[in-house]
Amino acid sequence: MASHARLGPSGCDRWSTCTASVGLLDKLHVDGAIGDRDASDWSAEGTVAHEVREMCLVFGLDARHFVGATISADGFTYVVDDTMADHLQTGIDWVREHTGAPHVEIQVDLSPWLPGQFGTCDTGWLASLLDSTALSSGMVLYISDLKYGAGVPVDAKGNKQLRLYALGMWHFLGRPPIEKIVINIDQPRAGGMKFWEITLDELLAFGEEMKAIYAKIESGDVEFKPSEKACKWCEVRKAPGGCPPRDRWLLEMAADAYPELPNTVIPGYERQNLVGERRWLVVKHAPEIRARLAELHEESLRAALDGKPDPGSKAVEGDLGDRRIKDVKKGELLLTAALGDKAYKPRELIGIGEIEKLVKPGRKNAGHPETWEALQAILDRPPGKPKLVPEDHSKPALVQWEDDFDDLDTAET
Ligand code: SF4
Structure with missing residues (x-):
């Protein structure tokens, strides 16, 4: 097998929707417009976390056994600490509650659905299902994937990457009859x-969808379909010239290019164009729009500094920076x-993070147990401010009625 799958599980959110990205990425790689992704400190930390988890599951160890160990990954060196050990142990314990012999870091073959493709599944195993009423019995396929990143929460529900691993693991295990995944x-x-549970029928239906997408990509019946999930890690964005379909999508959205969406008119705001679904579309994608505008600003400034300003623009020296003392000791x-x-x-x-590091007792750090215990009584955490999320978010909807809004009606246009 090749070392890198063209339609690999981790890129499934991209290639299964923005099918034209596959050929474009191939071309950009051949042209040398994009190279191999540089390793970073945080990706190395994730690799180390995976290695520790793997060794724990394979050799029956706990994450605390690795505290203080120096592990190198992708050119970076990382010392495993109490925090990482604590973070990893919960998932390790959960796997052990269900099996003593998981398949760990297995390369699974996806060829029956995506010819020539494969992926590395963190952890998978079969276990028998016996519910408390003994009304149901059968086998369950478990797929568990560690995501050590802190920045972007990843949902289990609907996750395509894990469904591909599930297909591959089911195939690897000899296609056993299973009740659920x-x-x-x-x-x-x-x-x-x-967590998310699906039936084997649902998993196999997903496999058929993947087959159909593969056939489209192979036949050249492809389209650019930008979306938050598809574009998030797409390398086309970073190639010279970026991705014009994504630029159009983001900027037209901000300019309200979605007249087909209903606008909910709130009395008193009839003249406002961006309300209701249209407003939510823009609000939902605001971070991406802002980030792209910032990139465009940098590119335009770079062009001007290179002596090729965008027509109508020029670069000038900015305002002076803040005053500072050059000789700190003398000052x-x-x-x-x-x-x-x-x-x-x-x-x-x-701050609390630093306090936790210095005061909380750990396996390698004695800390200050009495202080830590006394602190618990005076630690407080204020409630979070209301925030907007997609309506299928797992938290229940929050409504704070304001007297001023009691009398407002809404109507569809
Ligand atoms: S950036 Fe988005 S739209 Fe452009 S090729 Fe990648 S996935 Fe497709």
Whole structure:
């Protein structure tokens, strides 16, 4: 098998919707417009976390056994600490509750659905299902995937990457009859343990969808279909010239190019164009629109500095930066002589993260157990501010009625 699958599970959100991205990426790679992705500190940390989890599951160890160990990955060196061990142990324990012999880091063949394609499944196993009423018995296929990233929470529900792993693992295990598939994402730093269950029929129907998409890609019947999920990690964005279909999608959205969406008119706001679904579409994609505008600004500035300004623009020297003391020691002497203690900012307590690191007792760090315990009584966490999320988000909807809005009606146009 090749070392990199063209239609690999991790890219499924992209290639299964934006089918034209596959050929374009091939071309950009051949042209040298994009190279191999550079390793980064955080991706190396994720690789180390996977290695620790793998060794724990294969050799029956706990994550704490690796605290203090130095592990290298992708050119970076990482020392496993208590925090990583704590983060990993929950998922390891959950796997052990269900099996003593998981298949770990197995390369699964996806050829029956996506010829020539494969993926590496973190963890998968079969277990017998015996419910408490003994009304149901059969086999369950478990698929568990560690996501060590903290930035972007990944849902288990509807996850295409894990469904591909499930297909591959089911095939690897000899296509046994199974009652259901339990899909688990273990994302300790962004949402914890997440689960989704599907039947074998549903999984196989997904496999058929993948077959049809593969056939379209192979026959050249493809389209660019930008979306948040598809474009998130797509390398086309970073290639010279970026991705014009995505630019159009983002910027036309901000300019309200979706007249087919209903606008909910709120009395008093009849003249406003962006309300209702149209407004939510823009709000939902605001981070991507803002990020793209920032990139365009950088590109335009770079072009001007290179002597090729966008027509109508030029680069000039910006406002002066903040004043600073070049010789800090000399400045300190002068200021303390003149002002005494007033020369310094007020002292500030360290943050909770730092307190946890220094005070909380751990396996390698004695910490300050009494202080840590006493602190628990005075630690507080204010409730989160209301935020907008897609309506299928797992949290229940929050409504805070304001008297001023009691009398407002809404109507569809
Ligand atoms: S950036 Fe988005 S629209 Fe462009 S090729 Fe990639 S997935 Fe498709």
